[in-house]
Amino acid sequence: QAVVTQEPSLTVSPGGTVTLTCGSSTGTVTSGHWPYWFQQKPGQAPRTLIYDTSNRNSWTPARFSGSLLGGRAALTLSGAQPEDAADYYCLLSYSGSRVFGGGTKLTVL
Amino acid sequence: EVQLVESGGGLVQPGGSLRLSCAVSGFTFRSSWMNWFRQPPGKGLEWVANIKEDTNEKYYVDSVKGRFTISGDNAKNSLYLQMNSLRGEDTAVYYCATWAHWGQGTLVTVSS
Numbered sequence: 001q002a003v004v005t006q007e008p009s010l011t012v013s014p015g016g017t018v019t020l021t022c023g024s025s026t027g028t029v030t031s032g033h034w035p036y037w038f039q040q041k042p043g044q045a046p047r048t049l050i051y052d053t054s055n056r057n058s059w060t061p062a063r064f065s066g067s068l069l070g071g072r073a074a075l076t077l078s079g080a081q082p083e084d085a086a087d088y089y090c091l092l093s094y095s096g097s098r099v100f101g102g103g104t105k106l107t108v109l
Numbered sequence: 110e111v112q113l114v115e116s117g118g119g120l121v122q123p124g125g126s127l128r129l130s131c132a133v134s135g136f137t138f139r140s141s142w143m144n145w146f147r148q149p150p151g152k153g154l155e156w157v158a159n160i161k162e163d164t165n166e167k168y169y170v171d172s173v174k175g176r177f178t179i180s181g182d183n184a185k186n187s188l189y190l191q192m193n194s195l196r197g198e199d200t201a202v203y204y205c206a207t208w209a210h211w212g213q214g215t216l217v218t219v220s221s
Contacts, residue, residue: 046204048208051208100156
């Protein structure tokens with residue numbers, strides 16, 4: 001089974017920009033992995049932010065954007081807000097199987 | 110409004126069985142992927158299984174193959190996860206989800 005890797009933790013200043021990345025042990029992440037990004041705050045269920053690499057749901061703030069960057073999937077937060085402090089998980093698809101990354105704990109400080 | 114409500118969690122002994130249910134409202138899932146995810150206490154998310162009713166496709170994470178079965182009932186607009194031969198490492202909050210919407214989860218504890 002593939003291993004999906006994320007930065008364990010990142011810190012961003014309020015109003016700043018940060019990029020979270022998601023890599024695959026099998027090689028370059030492509031749109032064919034259908035990358036998803038999820039946000040989870042303490043005590044809450046996750047919610048889907050980005051699907052299929054770069055598509056936002058209707059509730060996803062425009063300051064979040066998804067892309068492919070340097071062979072990895074990426075989630076960029078531009079203009080961080082205090083309420084963006086959370087755990088962020090990526091998910092990649094491998095021919096029917098799906099694998100989560102270990103998550104990135106984002107601190108806004 | 111799309112809503113997913115899980116039920117059926119609880120305490121079960123190792124080797125036991127549980128059946129989780131997910132009541133879906135606000136859309137008909139026959140042509141959509143439906144997933145079960147889980148999250149052990151204090152740990153990250155894990156995809157468990159998914160199903161697409163109209164093409165009869167089902168997939169499972171390796172650790173549950175042969176023990177868990179995902180199914181759906183279109184008439185009841187419900188998703189199920191039959192879990193047999195449960196182990197301590199199956200202890201987690203189990204979430205029912207589409208790719209966009211998540212339920213609030215139900216806790217499964219496997220312990221003697």
